[in-house]
Amino acid sequence: MKLTLRIWRQHDADTAGAMATYEIDGISEDMSFLEMLDQLNEELILAGDDPVAFDHDCREGICGACGMVINGQAHGPERTTACQLHMRHFSDGDTIDVEPWRAAAFPVVRDLVVDRSAFDRVIGAGGYVSVPTGAAPEAHATPVPKEAADLAFEHAACIGCGACVAACPNGSAMLFTAAKVVHLNVLPQGAPERESRVLGMVEAMDDQGFGGCTNTGECATACPKGIPLTAIAAMNREYLRASVKGNRRR
Amino acid sequence: MHPASDYTAYRTGTPIADTKAPDGPIAERWDRRRFDAKLVNPANRRKHTVIVVGTGLAGGAAGATLAEQGYHVVQFCYQDSPRRAHSIAAQGGINAAKNYRNDGDSVHRLFYDTVKGGDFRARESNVHRLAQISVEIIDQCVAQGVPFAREYGGLLDTRSFGGVQVSRTFYARGQTGQQLLLGAYQALSRQIDAGAVEMHPRTEMLDLIVVDGRARGIVARDLVTGRIDTYFADAVVLASGGYGNVFYLSTNAKNSNATAVWRAHRRGALFANPCFTQIHPTCIPRSGDHQSKLTLMSESLRNDGRIWVPKAHGDTRPPADIPEDERDYYLERIYPAFGNLVPRDIASRAAKNVCDEGRGVGPGGQGVYLDFADAIRRMGRDAVEAKYGNLFEMYERITAEDPYEVPMRIYPAIHYTMGGLWVDYDLQTTVPGLFAIGEANFSDHGANRLGASALMQGLADGYFVLPSTINDYLARHPHDDVPADHPAAADAVAEVTARLSRLLAVDGDRTPDSFHRELGELLWDECGMARTDEGLRKALDRIPQLREEFWRRLKVPGTGEELNQSLEKANRIVDYLELAELICLDALHRAESCGGHFREESQTPEGEAARRDDAFSYAAAWEFTGTGTPPVLHKEDLVFEYVHPTQRSYA
């Protein structure tokens, strides 16, 4: 099929960007969206232009590297990642707008590549269980009810892609942060640090310049891994609980 | 004179031996080694800096653990976050000899299965240690909050996986690697936050700095600014993963690459068994030339799916119209004992054979059916969905076919590389102070890796083995600073910069990818599932020509002082073009069939792989002598005191 692409081009964080238009032909519907961009880039290189920079690695929808706003929707029309979005969901002659994640906490690095390191700092503020290597008890010492294990898994499935932030009108990282808080706080292994974890991560989230949550719900709609909106309620509950319990930091 | 014939004229140098493994009863060796190892006084650890390249299961685990021990860790990955390492893609599970099922499993059985599965080309002491540590890994990960699948009683669930008859594989849906990696990533993040680990994401190691024969640092490029920097340390650990992407199409992450290990090889680290590459039987067949990578369908699918092709050649009827008696469930037919669960290399080759016979299905006849009709009839659709739901979704998303209705189509693809940097029992390479862990080394899987054993090895190396053995090295080499302007560093930087500017200068008419594709196809055809003397020589002829053409016709836009993904690619291809040559030479010299390496000249009358222990019971460690010039072969003889080599038979 034949497509018109309008893609955000921006050389680096300091220079202003703009949408550029490209015509592309001979797109197979079995291609992934990224393979379509690969073809565009091959053509750009031979034409002596700079190819479009975008993050990607696994191309299986699991590493969370890829991410772009396609026609105003994070990761495009399907509930999946850009690398797992196939061209059969578009039709011949379409005009497709491709933009980077837009959020103050995710500055653009180049073209469709943004800096998501703020996520790593949120995890560093408590998104772990403090168990040095070797200090672990026998795995069966603490059975975990299947429901808890499944709930933990459902939230642990977050791939840190940032679509939630990109989709949120407030550039809020609530869904991402909530996913990790719920994952660890529902498990007995996470219990000892239950309060410090949620307090620390929310504080970091604010410090990283993410917006607040107005319960808009766009994040959960965009999330390729189906992290439920109620995760945010659960995190709020954990946060208020921790605040009341009184071990407040700073 | 001909370049290829020239390259094949390799020399056999002095044999190499693993001097670190203690002798004595195998079950006691690891304890003995840990006891004999010198320790670094906790107070002095801070003074020691360790560079860790990679944040996958191996690197992530090692970085976190070394920092917990008190060392100063400087860590690198090319992704924007350590959490995205290729390990994240692992689906099926991780082995451990917990014997929770009481089905006769034990450390010794896991050890035995791994040595046998590796077709007797792995080192016994290493494998046994791996089996011992496997149980600690599960404890560690569970404590980290890794949400492994559980049963209603709240205990961990396990399943049988890839050609073993005990259920020793722990899993988290189809996303085991992701959950294990996030566990390591979280432990690492804790250390980064504490300032114990200095993390450099989007920074690619481009060379190794060797000072007075010891690895003392690396040269790395900031992928965003293009800045080339040197980093110094008391020891360097490579956890940079496998080199499967040399084949262009593989199940590896798109940017996985061989640069770190190949640069180290050029600096003196021997490269062992490069031709031991694993082909995974259950991948989604390619859909066209646009294909950028291949997607794996976890082989756990083989537990319930049945593999078949039509009996008749060129039978193009839709699967549903092919009656039972006109189907050939060839694995169940040829290997009644193991059926669809035979090891990967066997399942892959069988698939290739039926396709070569013209019985393959799907576009280009490059595929076989993986059928769940029976499973759905037996367990019910819901049970199947609960077990494989996300894999089925993934398949449908990619192929637009519903595996609940029509059988999946699968075909083998390059998946894993058993070969890698040669390391001793301490995981140290032949360059003192340079260690290699995870898929980057060659150690534990011999000629073929069993399913769910790579995660086990990566975590064993990272959490438990390296952190103990590196102590010994650091204790023996008190910290001393390397002057930033040391000639060795300056040379390495100069070489790296020269190479990059040369890549940018060619300004030809072919894209980096076009070369990578061509090289990949060549390797897949001549050095893929079945290899012949003739084909390998053909490849060895072609590769130098391709290399020459690369430097003449390559086109890389932009500059080196910016985010330039084409430059990154081109730079990795330079190394592939050299590594590919070594892979083919290794495959050529090993005139036997073993594990993932199948030489058509060496097979039994029944067409099974014929191993030749008399001539090839060794690990081939190659020494670099120059681009395109014949390397030197150092043999490490393999002695088997506990598992007596037998012809692998799964019939």
Add this chain to the structure above:
Amino acid sequence: MALATRTARSPSLIGFLWRSTVGKKAVMAATGLIMLGYLVAHMIGNLKIFFGPGEFDSYAHWLRTIGEPVLHYEWFLWILRVVLVAAVVLHGVAAYQLSRRDLAARPDKYRRTRARTSYATRTMRWGGVILLLFLIWHLLDLTTLDANPNAQHGHPYANIVASFDRWYVALFYIVAMLALGLHIRHGFWSAAQTLGANSPRRDRVLKATANGLAALLTLGFVAVPIGVLTGIVS
């Protein structure tokens, strides 16, 4: 660390909450719910107007005598006023501060956008502003009576009629009530979410309740100006 936590001077709960987006939002939710509670009562009270001047005015008088003899005349009303003012101020200030932050966190918009959220959700901020303006007018109109020329203290019934006889005032009230309805439609569920009361099981129920409350309050309040305009109340 644990020690540091304990020794570090720990602020009051509200003070602590006010410092984080999640906490500040909780304050908003709580104050919002307080106001919501008041409004339910207020609406029910207002409906007494359909039983005629006598009953309505005595009700208004009773409002001032609640709690007697323990409380003095109008004390309860004053306590209520203090609570309400506190609520409105906290709610409004939090809303303002959070909105500022949220807008800053997402500086540039997308070229093409697909809003997949409800109208109520998207109009919370403007709805709030309208409500604020309404409140000011409303107090001047029916409490202080400054904005209600021909009105006299102690005769709320007459005052209401006098006020709504001016069609534009009635219209403004009706518009404001619609804004209120929307505000609550998202607000109630949102508050549950913010206070962590939501869960996969409760989600539907809460959404339904929110819609119910919104409809109830809007209709209940709007009934009065309509009543006056149609002459049912005169």
